[in-house]
Amino acid sequence: MRSLLVFGLVLLLAGCGEGPASQKADEGLVVYTARKEHLIKPLFDRFTAQTGIPIRYVTDAAGPLLARLQAEGERSRADLLITVDAGNLWQAAEAGVLQPIESEVLTSNIPAALRDAENRWFGLSIRARTIIYSTERVNPLELSTYAALADDKWSGRLCLRTAKKVYNQSLVATMIAARGQEEAEQVVSGWVNNLAAPPFSNDNKVVEAIAAGQCDVGIVNTYYLARMVADEPDLPVTMFWPNQLGEGADGRGVHLNISGVGITRASQHVAEAKQLIEWLSGANAQLQLALLNQEYPVNPSVSLPEPLKRWGEFKGDDIPIAEAGRLQGEAIRLMDRAGYR
């Protein structure tokens, strides 16, 4: 299906006149996106309606899209790469497939911590990874920080997703940045000792295990719980915002990650690609982008829409999220030593 779509694209491009006066099919943008179609297509449609710039896209997982950009090199038709997790964006920048762009709109709409220092990628939405707990068996006053989930009192009561997921690698990477490697390793070892079950394959299963009584606390991205509560309002699981109080690492705030975008090095449509990213960082698109997946706007001028407000305001970690990429390898090795699989 995917290759058919691309094949069709190539035919379309080949079938068009190359004369300077003709409307060339390649005047539109091509996006490689690891975001699912239903989360991104409504925005592309609105951008096209407002600007007349058509957008074609290919969806796949982040790894294959990056491999493809590398294989295609300068011949790539892709103008933009959209993916989730700063770890993935960092890898793409390191692989040399993205180009830096200068934009005052982007530097004013997107906080510095949520974009690349060299402007090769920009956050589009915030994904907060937080603590969740059983409303039946946990008093939220017992909760404080991610690190405190290593305490003995949570023995046999903690559920986590697999360490193979980049979300947890980024969480641990930023913990290394905040606490140093030694302390971070003690925390992760403590988590492993407290596990009620082997790590799960996805965040939904962590929520379900707490609802079912298999464990009492866990760590997930907020949109998973938000979506499940929207379907089942009586779900006995809710969110806790950790690391809100105290000095240093204890008060660093909730771990934030992003979905984000960069312009490919091969792009022949840099001005239009930049226009799309600037448009996505603006107030209207930010609101819709957040609502489509119950994520949070990166643009601080956008106030929280209603379904997100119910979880309350929180302080987010303001560490440059690029650190999650830089320390990813160290985080993976640390989790492995600690027995977190």
Ligand code: FE
């Ligand atoms: Fe996810």
